[in-house]
Amino acid sequence: MTARAASKLSSVGQFTAKTVGIGALVAFLLVAEILIQIDIINRFIVPPPSEIIGSFYRVITQERVLSRFLFTASECLTAGVMITAFGIAGGVLMHRFKLLQQACETWVAAMASAPVVLMYPLFMVIFGRNAWTIIMIGFIAALPPVILKTIEGIAGTRKVLVNVGRSFNLSPAQQFWKILFPAALPTIFVGLRLGLIFALINIVGVEFLINYGGLGQLIEDLAERYDLPGTYAAICFVILVSVLFFMALEKAERWLRPVD
Amino acid sequence: MAETGRLKQAAVPAARLSPVTLLRAAIILALLAIWEFLSHSGWLYRDVVPSLLSIGRALVGLLTSPGYYFNLGVTLVEIGTALLVGGLLGLAVGILLGANRFLSKAFESYIYYLGPTPKIIFFPVMIMWFGVGPESKVALGTLSCFFPVALSVAAGMRSIDKVLIRVGNSFRASPWQMVLKIYLPAMRHPIINGIRLGLGVALIGTLLAETKLSNKGIGFLIINAYSTFDMPRMYANLFVLFVLAIGANALVGRLGGLDSIKRT
Numbered sequence A: 001m002t003a004r005a006a007s008k009l010s011s012v013g014q015f016t017a018k019t020v021g022i023g024a025l026v027a028f029l030l031v032a033e034i035l036i037q038i039d040i041i042n043r044f045i046v047p048p049p050s051e052i053i054g055s056f057y058r059v060i061t062q063e064r065v066l067s068r069f070l071f072t073a074s075e076c077l078t079a080g081v082m083i084t085a086f087g088i089a090g091g092v093l094m095h096r097f098k099l100l101q102q103a104c105e106t107w108v109a110a111m112a113s114a115p116v117v118l119m120y121p122l123f124m125v126i127f128g129r130n131a132w133t134i135i136m137i138g139f140i141a142a143l144p145p146v147i148l149k150t151i152e153g154i155a156g157t158r159k160v161l162v163n164v165g166r167s168f169n170l171s172p173a174q175q176f177w178k179i180l181f182p183a184a185l186p187t188i189f190v191g192l193r194l195g196l197i198f199a200l201i202n203i204v205g206v207e208f209l210i211n212y213g214g215l216g217q218l219i220e221d222l223a224e225r226y227d228l229p230g231t232y233a234a235i236c237f238v239i240l241v242s243v244l245f246f247m248a249l250e251k252a253e254r255w256l257r258p259v260d
Numbered sequence B: 001m002a003e004t005g006r007l008k009q010a011a012v013p014a015a016r017l018s019p020v021t022l023l024r025a026a027i028i029l030a031l032l033a034i035w036e037f038l039s040h041s042g043w044l045y046r047d048v049v050p051s052l053l054s055i056g057r058a059l060v061g062l063l064t065s066p067g068y069y070f071n072l073g074v075t076l077v078e079i080g081t082a083l084l085v086g087g088l089l090g091l092a093v094g095i096l097l098g099a100n101r102f103l104s105k106a107f108e109s110y111i112y113y114l115g116p117t118p119k120i121i122f123f124p125v126m127i128m129w130f131g132v133g134p135e136s137k138v139a140l141g142t143l144s145c146f147f148p149v150a151l152s153v154a155a156g157m158r159s160i161d162k163v164l165i166r167v168g169n170s171f172r173a174s175p176w177q178m179v180l181k182i183y184l185p186a187m188r189h190p191i192i193n194g195i196r197l198g199l200g201v202a203l204i205g206t207l208l209a210e211t212k213l214s215n216k217g218i219g220f221l222i223i224n225a226y227s228t229f230d231m232p233r234m235y236a237n238l239f240v241l242f243v244l245a246i247g248a249n250a251l252v253g254r255l256g257g258l259d260s261i262k263r264t
Helices: A002-037 A049-062 A065-096 A098-112 A116-127 A131-155 A159-167 A172-210 A215-224 A228-256 B002-015 B019-041 B052-064 B066-099 B101-114 B119-130 B134-158 B162-170 B175-186 B188-212 B218-227 B231-263
Strands: none
Touching (some): A172 A228, A228 B119, B066 B134, B066 B175, B188 B231
16 A cells, blocks of 8 residues: 555656656746847847747648658668678677687777767768768767677676577577577667667768758758758757657667566 | 796786787788778779878878867867866756756656757757857867766766765765765766766767868868868878777776776
8 A cells, every 4th residue: 555655656756747847848948939039039049939830840841851751761771770780790700709809899899989970071982972971871880889789698698598508409500599699689689779879860960961861951951041940940850850769769679678 | 036927927928929919910901901902903983092101191291280280279179178068067967867856857858868869960050159160169069968978977876875875964964065075976987987978979079060160170171181182181180080089088988997996
């Protein structure tokens, strides 16, 4: 009874906190609206929130948002398939050949902290100003977490599971497909989730920087036209899409490891 | 006797190279050989893969020109300012969210989900707010840096040993004393980790902004080399930048590690 009461109280607290969070956001927008309407904030620098909300419909209907979204999504998907294939294969290879792992794991970790996206001018020279430049940057920036998490996942397989495989006299290939890989899958998915987030960030960023492609270019396009409410609306839209993408990945990860 | 034993021990690893070192050297040599082969093969457009010699020459030219150090200084000041402002803001917000469960429930999810969004898309807004000079680059770096520091500090606050907090309370420490004497020393690892992550994204944010619109800084040098199609200079710039970025990241991580070794 007390436990139930406590959980009810905590859920009430949660609801109040969420309401305060949303309320603060609404209050912030209202204050900004008032300050802009009474000319304390210049409307040519920050357009009123009402105008930004109003231009959402215009941006979505007139700026081919759906096809842009699909373009960015297809770039992310291509990079995602590539990091899955190369990242997992790389991780498995490095786990299989310990010497390779010892020699290269620090390099991969260093690559994870390197500002790969800054090489975009180099990629433009190699691939041209097209989708492949964007995809390849997304791919290279997102590869290290998948490799590192694959190694971590396989190395972290519980000893008892490996011993079960041994007691069944499994061949190395069976041992990998029946024991190591399924046991490592949740950790590999953590790597893939991180990788996909990195890929999305870099892909949208490079689209904006080289003014080519989907959602990133939309912002650059509107900013160059000095369509301020449109630019703000497009930024909000891209942020919203990214947040929904992260939430979906998180849900998928939780679904994959229901025990934790 | 003891001295000779120590000398012998030290001499053995130096005399024989380990297989890992040999493999690393072989990989690096193979990559350099492939590069040199590609640059002479004519399979790619001319100068896309310049010869190592020309990159080396560009690197020397870069490192000996005073103009490079001026641009490096500009970028370092921008990144340093971004890290300072974003780090302090992140620290303050992180402590606030970590110390108060209600505030954490109300606002932390916004920071959590906004954290990994691409920050460079805010650059047009930053230009409107802060102008085309270094201020807009600092602002973008600050924005990038704020989120990982705030999230890391908030998580660190929640993982502080409750005993330490009770000790502080039993000494009737003021909130300021609690922050300085209990929270900050107990959270040095999450803070250093947050700063490490923050440094990485502040560097990316600042430099990307420089490549987009600027007339000084390392980002400007890279995009300038690209637009004049001076490939060796661009490779040299990228090489120095990567060495500096990875080195700075390792340094911050190492400082964090050393600190913990001393204290335990």
